[in-house]
Amino acid sequence: MDFLKSQDSLTALEWILRSIVSFVFLLLLAKVMGQRSISQLRFLDFIIALILGNIIAHPLSDEQLGLKGSMITSSVLIVLYVLATWLSLKWTLFRRFVDPPPFILIKNGAIQFQNLSKARISIDYLFSELRKEKIEDIQKVALAVWEPGGTISIFRTSQYEPLTPADMKLETEEFTLTRPIIAEGEIDLLLLKEIGRDQTWLKERIGPIYKEIQDVPLATIDGNENVRIYSKSDY
Template identity: 55%
Template sequence: MDFFHSQETLRSIEWMLRAIIAFFFLLIVVKVMGQRAISQLRLLDFVITLVLGNIIAHPLSDEHLGMKGSMISTVVLVVLYTGGLLISLKSRRIEKILEPAPFPLIKEGEIIYKGLKKARISIDHLLAELRKEKIEDVNKVALALWESDGKISIFLDPKYEALTPAIYQMKTEPFDLPRTIIKEGKIDSTVFAEINKEEGWLINTLNNHHQTEVNNVLLATIDRKKDLKVFLYK
């Protein structure tokens, strides 16, 4: 176990052992810290990002450290990371450890306090997440789940869901993503071929309907109906 302590030099196998120990040690530490510490990353992703950044940074900032050890450690960690992903796909037990199943924080309008303790978040944090989804009342929530990446999935009670055309079997226009035709006073000429128009048409439209010129436009978009939306510098 001498490789575990400070040494003048380390052999390749000792660098590998250090990397393996550090990898599994960090897995345990992050699990103990809780899912909130993962900050919307999977457990393996969080650990590998944290470790690799430090491994590569040290030899680049310390002239007394060679690259050999860092490169060996990096290769070992990448192998462990890839192996962990493959094993989690084949082993249900390992998958549950690395990516735990979601658990409820709110169910049928009632806050599950045990879920809050398990997720290690406060009621204020939960209410803040509800406000982000424009939900002002906990009673409107049918189910809120704490996901393995630290996010909260929220499902409203059906009676509070927004009405949509599909409910009334109404016909709607197909989805149309407007194209940017002017950005920061510059025209994107590639859009004209798609809308079968010329630059002169755009300039005239700006003058006649918006009483402005191209260099005054912060953003202008156009849809397939030739509807031009103009946003000026202010």
């Protein structure tokens, strides 16, 4: 375990071991922090991610810096992060500090310029977000809200909302989610258990096309237990 300590020089193997340990350690920390995409990082998440990246990066490029100290520091920071997250759920003032409430950017077609400055975004950026929602005229916007995660929620005025089957009083089929039950020859056993079926039942469904499950590239199942099998020629 000498590769964790500060040394004058490290062998190639010790550098590799440092990299592997750091990678696994960061994976564990990320698991504790939870999963968010970059666009969904809150202020607190961003600060922690930035600090952790720097703490772990330095021992990976400087043999005179021990990795053990970085791992201890990172662990303490994660404990503080979890504590701060818990406080944000229990303490309103702290939550408002780390997760500021959303504020309105557009209301009934009128830009709220004061809030635009608070969000530190330009009018060009605001209009680019409108174009992503296929909105070419700001007068069609009933409400646009700047969210704490840095995204903009946009709501059209009622007369410009797309028609839905409910608006036209049309009958529709019940929604069913199609999920892969076999992928690259591997059965999703949790899904199979969830629908109350066994492997014998599944083999009967694929039998007309494939003799062995490991030969199936992809098979999906919907809410009505209809199994659809895909062959490689379908791709």
